[in-house]
Amino acid sequence: MSAALITARGLAVAFGGGPVLRDVDLEVRAGEIVTIVGPNGAGKTILLRALLGILPPARGRVTRRAGLRVGYVPQRLHIDAALPMPVRRFLSLPRRQGAAVQARVLERVGVPGIEGQPMTTLSGGQFQRVLLARALLAEPELLVMDEPTQGLDQPGTAAFYRLIAAVRAELGCGVLSVSHDLNVVMSASDRVICVNGHICCEGTPQAVLDAPEYRKLFGLGTGGALALYRHHHDHAHDHGGVAEPAALEPERVRDREVG
Numbered sequence: 001m002s003a004a005l006i007t008a009r010g011l012a013v014a015f016g017g018g019p020v021l022r023d024v025d026l027e028v029r030a031g032e033i034v035t036i037v038g039p040n041g042a043g044k045t046i047l048l049r050a051l052l053g054i055l056p057p058a059r060g061r062v063t064r065r066a067g068l069r070v071g072y073v074p075q076r077l078h079i080d081a082a083l084p085m086p087v088r089r090f091l092s093l094p095r096r097q098g099a100a101v102q103a104r105v106l107e108r109v110g111v112p113g114i115e116g117q118p119m120t121t122l123s124g125g126q127f128q129r130v131l132l133a134r135a136l137l138a139e140p141e142l143l144v145m146d147e148p149t150q151g152l153d154q155p156g157t158a159a160f161y162r163l164i165a166a167v168r169a170e171l172g173c174g175v176l177s178v179s180h181d182l183n184v185v186m187s188a189s190d191r192v193i194c195v196n197g198h199i200c201c202e203g204t205p206q207a208v209l210d211a212p213e214y215r216k217l218f219g220l221g222t223g224g225a226l227a228l229y230r231h232h233h234d235h236a237h238d239h240g241g242v243a244e245p246a247a248l249e250p251e252r253v254r255d256r257e258v259g
């Protein structure tokens with residue numbers, strides 16, 4: 001197996017009120033698609049930011065491979081509607097990119113020829129693809145994405161993840177993303193990590209897909225992915241004020257989704 005691109009050991013992140021994330025051990029290797037799932041406020045974005053070195057760890061260590069090229073697709077990006085920002089200018093932030101390079105990368109992400117279109121007039125799917133295009137300009141060895149399909153419908157989401165799979169195959173990059181699209185995550189990831197203030201559970205989606213309980217649940221809204229929690233979740237949460245949402249309580253989920 002290839003060496004890790006990025007590794008966290010005993011990672012904790014704290015703000016004034018105490019740790020929001022603790023005891024995180026993880027690594028992402030070249031060519032691997034790893035997806036972080038978890039409830040709202042679980043610390044997913046914080047984890048990405050700590051891995052990227054934007055937030056300092058309160059404890060533990062993050063190691064990035066020397067000279068690692070990272071492409072980052074942020075969760076939200078507000079573009080001021082009053083600011084004329086055509087796609088071509090956006091793609092040249094922060095580094096100027098030539099027309100041919102821009103045309104190629106837009107084509108690559110499935111939105112050719114939109115260089116002149118203002119960012120504010122793009123559809124949700126086009127906008128996300130332009131964000132991805134900008135991240136790809138870094139020729140990343142590791143692509144990090146924070147809820148890249150937020151606001152997209154199911155087919156749009158599925159298409160986006162198919163694109164990510166193709167990009168991974170082409171570039172051989174590692175992909176680390178946060179996602180709420182739990183059913184899609186199941187088929188689009190090599191490994192799923194469930195975070196709720198710490199790593200609750202992790203594993204291959206296949207192991208979960210093979211479980212009879214999962215098959216029973218699969219396809220029923222978020223039921224399939226919630227089966228993941230049910231499958232591995234064998235401990236209580238009593239730490240640091242991070243609440244365990246009722247929606248993730250295993251048996252209740254089962255009753256609600258199957259019954």
Ligand SMILES: Nc1ncnc2c1ncn2[C@@H]1O[C@H](COP(=O)(O)OP(=O)(O)OP(=O)(O)O)[C@@H](O)[C@H]1O
Pocket residue numbers: 015016020038039040041042043044045046047
């Ligand atoms: N700058 C900050 N100062 C203090 N607390 C913060 C700060 N940023 C995040 N937090 C807290 O850290 C916790 C984790 O936040 P984070 O944004 O990582 O959640 P998340 O899992 O990405 O949630 P969501 O799915 O809603 O995006 C939350 O309780 C949040 O309130």
